[in-house]
Amino acid sequence: DGGITQSPKYLFRKEGQNVTLSCEQNLNHDAMYWYRQDPGQGLRLIYYSQIVNDFQKGDIAEGYSVSREKKESFPLTVTSAQKNPTAFYLCASSRSGHPPYGYTFGSGTRLTVV
Amino acid sequence: GESVGLHLPTLSVQEGDNSIINCAYSNSASDYFIWYKQESGKGPQFIIDIRSNMDKRQGQRVTVLLNKTVKHLSLQIAATQPGDSAVYFCAESAGGTSYGKLTFGQGTILTVHP
Numbered sequence: 001d002g003g004i005t006q007s008p009k010y011l012f013r014k015e016g017q018n019v020t021l022s023c024e025q026n027l028n029h030d031a032m033y034w035y036r037q038d039p040g041q042g043l044r045l046i047y048y049s050q051i052v053n054d055f056q057k058g059d060i061a062e063g064y065s066v067s068r069e070k071k072e073s074f075p076l077t078v079t080s081a082q083k084n085p086t087a088f089y090l091c092a093s094s095r096s097g098h099p100p101y102g103y104t105f106g107s108g109t110r111l112t113v114v
Numbered sequence: 115g116e117s118v119g120l121h122l123p124t125l126s127v128q129e130g131d132n133s134i135i136n137c138a139y140s141n142s143a144s145d146y147f148i149w150y151k152q153e154s155g156k157g158p159q160f161i162i163d164i165r166s167n168m169d170k171r172q173g174q175r176v177t178v179l180l181n182k183t184v185k186h187l188s189l190q191i192a193a194t195q196p197g198d199s200a201v202y203f204c205a206e207s208a209g210g211t212s213y214g215k216l217t218f219g220q221g222t223i224l225t226v227h228p
Contacts, residue, residue, distance in 0.1 A: 006157075033215075042203065042220040043158075090157055100146040100207040103216060105157035 023091035
């Protein structure tokens with residue numbers, strides 16, 4: 001079955017550490033996205049990529065970095081510069097082009113700072 | 115910037131009732147709208163979408179209505195069941211240079227009482 005896989009499901013980070021969240025899709029989607037969700041809140045866009053080797057900052061990119069070396073993969077690194085990283089992180093992918101298409105979401109990674 | 119918002123943050127209904135979740139949008143250029151359901155600790159799941167050349171679309175127990183005149187979107191769930199309890203998000207296509215990128219509303223918490 002095609003889908004989008006995020007790992008790990010739970011992640012604990014110590015102060016000052018960088019951590020990388022994995023996102024892999026086998027849907028042959030061109031576009032991939034990272035969102036952050038805080039308790040009781042909506043989705044806020046961190047980074048997105050519409051094609052391999054290209055990505056753009058979203059609304060809250062500070063303290064995060066991404067790469068898009070392969071179509072299937074869009075890892076997110078939460079750096080030590082992100083002062084409040086505890087949140088639920090969601091990865092999504094979609095077909096690109098006209099007309100727009102809906103997103104397929106992964107099951108999320110819950111990151112906690114300890 | 116323009117964004118999508120929801121009128122009601124919470125909605126409580128009795129099992130078997132019909133539910134209506136509302137969403138207002140402000141970008142008159144938006145041409146694609148989508149509803150997602152998110153259960154606790156999971157990623158959002160696609161429910162139904164609608165393009166701006168339509169004003170109504172039906173799925174299984176769900177109907178989406180689009181009123182472009184007043185920039186309003188609604189999701190109707192027939193015969194609501196306890197399994198429908200979740201957070202519901204509307205989203206719109208931003209258009210322009212970010213074509214295909216969705217902007218999400220804050221979400222409505224639907225609670226279904228047996």
